[in-house]
Amino acid sequence: xxxxxxxxxxSSLSSLRGTATAAVHADKLAVEEESVPEWTFSTAxxxxxxxxxxxxxxxxxxxxxxxxxxxxxxxxxxxxxxLGNVEGTEEQPAHAVLYSSGLAAAFALFAHFLPKRVFISGxxxxxxxxxxxxQKISAGSRCKCEPLRGPEELASCLExxxxxxxxxxxxxxxxxxxxxxxxxxxxxxxxxxxxxxxTFAPPPLQRPLLLGADAVMHATTKxxxxxxxxxxxxxxxxxxxxxxxxxxxxxxxxxxxxxLEVWLLMRSLRTLHLRVRQQSATAxxxxxxxxxxxxxxxxxxxxxxxxxxxxxxxxxxxxSVAVEQMPGGFGGCFALELVSEAAARALxxxxxxxxxxxxxxxxESLIEWRRRWDPAISPLLLRVSIGLEDFDHLRADLLQGIxxxxxxxx
Numbered sequence: 570x571x572x573x574x575x576x577x578x579x580s581s582l583s584s585l586r587g588t589a590t591a592a593v594h595a596d597k598l599a600v601e602e603e604s605v606p607e608w609t610f611s612t613a614x615x616x617x618x619x620x621x622x623x624x625x626x627x628x629x630x631x632x633x634x635x636x637x638x639x640x641x642x643x644x645x646x647x648x649x650x651x652l653g654n655v656e657g658t659e660e661q662p663a664h665a666v667l668y669s670s671g672l673a674a675a676f677a678l679f680a681h682f683l684p685k686r687v688f689i690s691g692x693x694x695x696x697x698x699x700x701x702x703x704q705k706i707s708a709g710s711r712c713k714c715e716p717l718r719g720p721e722e723l724a725s726c727l728e729x730x731x732x733x734x735x736x737x738x739x740x741x742x743x744x745x746x747x748x749x750x751x752x753x754x755x756x757x758x759x760x761x762x763x764x765x766x767x768t769f770a771p772p773p774l775q776r777p778l779l780l781g782a783d784a785v786m787h788a789t790t791k792x793x794x795x796x797x798x799x800x801x802x803x804x805x806x807x808x809x810x811x812x813x814x815x816x817x818x819x820x821x822x823x824x825x826x827x828x829l830e831v832w833l834l835m836r837s838l839r840t841l842h843l844r845v846r847q848q849s850a851t852a853x854x855x856x857x858x859x860x861x862x863x864x865x866x867x868x869x870x871x872x873x874x875x876x877x878x879x880x881x882x883x884x885x886x887x888x889s890v891a892v893e894q895m896p897g898g899f900g901g902c903f904a905l906e907l908v909s910e911a912a913a914r915a916l917x918x919x920x921x922x923x924x925x926x927x928x929x930x931x932x933e934s935l936i937e938w939r940r941r942w943d944p945a946i947s948p949l950l951l952r953v954s955i956g957l958e959d960f961d962h963l964r965a966d967l968l969q970g971i972x973x974x975x976x977x978x979x
Contacts, residue, residue, distance in 0.1 A: 588638035598619040599813055618647055620832040639825050641816075653812075656772050656836060657803040661779045663805045664812035665818065667831060670752045671788025674802030675699050678786055680822070681815060682762050683711055684732035690744070691716040692736035693889065694943045696766065729760030733781075736766040738891075740937050741904045741952035743769070743878045745887035748894060752781035768792070768930075771895035773842050774849060774870050777910065778807050780894065792901065792930030794837045794842050800828050844932065844957065849898030851883040851963065852955040858964060860884065864919070872908065873975045879903035901955045905938075907971065908946040911978040914938050917951070920970040922958055929954035934963060935961035 570940070581602065585595065591925035599605045621643040623665070626635040635641050642818045649665045649831040657663030689698060703712040717723070723733070733755055737746040748765060764784045765777035771792045775949040787793055807811050819825060832973050856879035862870040863877060880891035881899040891899055906912045916936065919926035923936040934956040939946045 580910070582956060588855045612732050612830070613736040618832075618835065620644060620710055620828060620834075629772050638828070639823070640820060642645050642751055642831075643830060644828050644835070645826065645831045648831045648838070650805060651835055651838055655841065656776070656778065656785060657807075658776060661807060662777070663778055663785075663807060664809050666812050666815040667789070667826050668802040668805045668819065668824045669826045669830075670800050670824075671695075671790055672699055672715045672800035673785070673822070674804050675676060675766070675786070676703070676793055676876050677815060677822060677824060678764055678784055678804050679703055679712060679732075679819060681811075682732050682764070683707075684762070685711060685717050685728070685730040686713050687732045687734050688715050688723060689734040690736065690739060690746075691945065692744075693766070693768075693896060694945075695741045696734070696736070709910075710873075717746075720747060723751070724754035726758045727754065727758040727761050729758065731761045733761065733763045734766070735763065735777075737767070737894075738880055738900055738902075739767040739777075740769060740801070741902070741906055741946065741950065743880055743885070743900070743902065745891045746884075747890045748777050748780040748782055756781075762820075769902055770895055770900050771841065771845055771930075774900060775895045775897065778805065784811075789834050789924070790873065790930075791847075791928065792845055793841060794834045794839070795841070795930055795932060796837060797928060797931035797933065799833045800832055801830050845901065846898055847957060848901030848930075848955050851958075851960050852879065852901045852903055852953075853899055854960050855953075855955065855963060855967070856881055859905060859967070869973055871969055873912070875906040875908045877903065884951065903953050903955075905953055906947060906949040907951070907975070908949070909975070909978045912971070912974040913949050913951055915974040919974050920966050921964060922966040923953070923970075932957045934958055 572669045588679060600607055624638040635643060645667055649667055653663045654666035656665060668677060672695050675696055679699065700712050700714055724936050733751050735746040735751060738744065750762050762783045764786060765782045767775060767777055767785045768788045768791050771787060785805045787803045788805050790799055793799065804815055805824040856877050859874060860882055863869040863874040866870060879885065879899060880888060882888060882893065917938060920936060923934045925937065927937050928935060935954040937952055939950050939952045940948045
């Protein structure tokens with residue numbers, strides 16, 4: 570039986586006013602009927618890129634275009650293009666793939682290489698947790714962890730299918746791995762790859778791809794986004810084909826980042842060079858001041874500081890490597906060790922300008938007693954992330970805080 574004809578036509582905007590259909594289609598029909606100028610809803614004149622929230626897209630007549638946001642989306646494609654060009658150089662172009670978190674990016678990179686063995690140092694405990702999951706999935710046949718050793722010693726024991734994972738500088742100790750030397754070790758054995766966690770030293774401080782690394786992973790939550798309001802991760806590679814494969818893998822892994830997070834990251838990348846260089850410069854000044862106070866018997870802080878760890882310090886064991894490898898600066902984080910555990914635990918709550926919180930790379934300075942998260946870390950150690958505050962103010966805050974907690978700890 571034929572359905573009765575509609576009571577009113579649906580071909581015009583006027584006929585749909587006041588209906589549920591109007592709520593869905595009125596803007597599109599308004600442009601088609603020229604009741605509003607075509608440019609009214611256009612994004613062509615935007616100075617700041619718009620945030621596209623759509624999860625699905627109309628099939629393009631050309632056959633090329635976005636289809637579904639888990640595959641690709643305008644905001645994410647733009648941000649990946651931007652980050653790839655930030656990480657890459659004229660000599661070494663790069664392609665970026667974004668993820669929902671830094672650990673999602675790490676998982677994707679390990680899953681891409683699927684190494685038999687991973688040579689890895691201490692560093693961020695979350696990376697080791699990811700490797701534990703992959704070991705579980707593979708019934709122990711993949712991603713077996715081996716302690717990272719020196720490049721020359723490592724070269725003698727490498728096998729095809731191995732992965733060298735370099736977190737440099739290392740969280741939270743700020744040890745620096747010689748990327749060039751490890752790349753040379755990897756090249757001595759075909760089938761070995763080198764991946765770098767560059768979270769502590771984002772561009773323009775360090776460019777691992779230019780030094781021969783196969784891939785760079787970033788927790789974009791940290792310095793790249795830089796405002797403590799984004800959760801995300803990224804992998805940067807030199808090969809467009811590898812980036813395409815990572816995107817295909819991401820589709821299956823379900824680790825696509827949200828559009829808002831991607832847009833916020835894109836906004837933050839515009840000021841990355843300004844922020845990171847300033848944070849690095851201030852961290853260098855503070856590390857030098859604290860280290861000088863440690864060795865100066867006449868200083869107010871004499872006898873209260875056990876050690877300061879930052880690649881900028883000439884006393885740092887990897888200083889010469891850092892000078893060559895990190896031409897843009899030595900990073901906005903350093904580790905501070907006080908002489909007593911009680912003082913170290915109390916310091917974060919005794920400062921006025923430093924937030925007592927985890928994470929790093931944001932515009933606000935943060936400090937945390939790192940043993941809280943990782944029992945392998947010295948109970949004397951504090952991780953300090955420098956923001957964009959004035960050096961003099963941060964120095965004064967650290968001075969009063971260390972004096973206070975050290976006095977109370979006696």
